[in-house]
Amino acid sequence: MEKKDSIIKYYQKQSRFYDITRPIFLFGRSEIVRWISESNVKGELLEIGCGTGHILKSLSRNTDCEMTGIDLSPDMLEIAKRKLPPEINLHQTDLADFNSKEKYDAVLLSYVFTLDFLQIEAHIKKVKQLLKPNGKIYVLDFHRYGSDLYKRYMNWHGIEMGEELLSSLESEFKTEQLSIKKAYFGVWEYFIYQGTNVRD
Numbered sequence: 001m002e003k004k005d006s007i008i009k010y011y012q013k014q015s016r017f018y019d020i021t022r023p024i025f026l027f028g029r030s031e032i033v034r035w036i037s038e039s040n041v042k043g044e045l046l047e048i049g050c051g052t053g054h055i056l057k058s059l060s061r062n063t064d065c066e067m068t069g070i071d072l073s074p075d076m077l078e079i080a081k082r083k084l085p086p087e088i089n090l091h092q093t094d095l096a097d098f099n100s101k102e103k104y105d106a107v108l109l110s111y112v113f114t115l116d117f118l119q120i121e122a123h124i125k126k127v128k129q130l131l132k133p134n135g136k137i138y139v140l141d142f143h144r145y146g147s148d149l150y151k152r153y154m155n156w157h158g159i160e161m162g163e164e165l166l167s168s169l170e171s172e173f174k175t176e177q178l179s180i181k182k183a184y185f186g187v188w189e190y191f192i193y194q195g196t197n198v199r200d
């Protein structure tokens with residue numbers, strides 16, 4: 001099965017429990033909302049892999065941006081649609097196939113890259129095409145396993161993590177803020193990243 005199809009299938013079931021279960025391990029989501037609000041982003045913001053709309057909902061209370069969310073999973077988007085105000089645009093698409101005439105002032109990816117680790121470089125390239133010059137990128141994701149046991153558990157859920165993600169972001173964008181944190185005293189680490197799309 002293609003990775004894209006396995007993600008859609010995984011969230012067919014997981015979408016039902018997603019909002020109840022994720023607060024105990026998808027750490028950093030309120031912090032990234034705070035970073036975005038504090039950097040006073042104006043204009044158009046795109047969340048790639050917006051899932052059930054958890055972050056877009058918080059952002060709608062904290063920023064004045066026009067917001068768009070895209071996601072592969074129709075089941076996750078169905079929940080987002082019920083939760084979010086109608087002025088937030090939602091589209092079901094793979095990032096790779098998202099053809100937008102719009103260029104965005106800010107792009108956000110929260111726990112998306114590590115679901116398809118082999119596509120990191122392709123996804124970053126696509127994000128650069130979607131961002132305006134000097135547009136902001138915000139990424140929240142898993143960074144490092146604390147043990148082999150935890151690695152096996154995460155791989156079983158289709159998640160792969162590694163320091164290459166942060167290195168690739170830092171080489172493609174100008175880093176403005178970075179925070180690396182331990183979850184549960186080091187069972188894993190996650191990071192929050194803010195960068196700018198400077199011209200080459």
Ligand SMILES: C[S@@+](CC[C@H](N)C(=O)[O-])C[C@H]1O[C@@H](n2cnc3c(N)ncnc32)[C@H](O)[C@@H]1O
Binds near residue numbers: 072094109
């Ligand atoms: C772990 S969830 C995170 C959802 C949300 N960003 C949050 O923080 O709660 C990852 C989401 O990314 C979506 N996704 C994964 N790969 C994608 C891709 N290539 N294009 C669009 N969405 C993708 C999945 O369908 C899923 O809804």
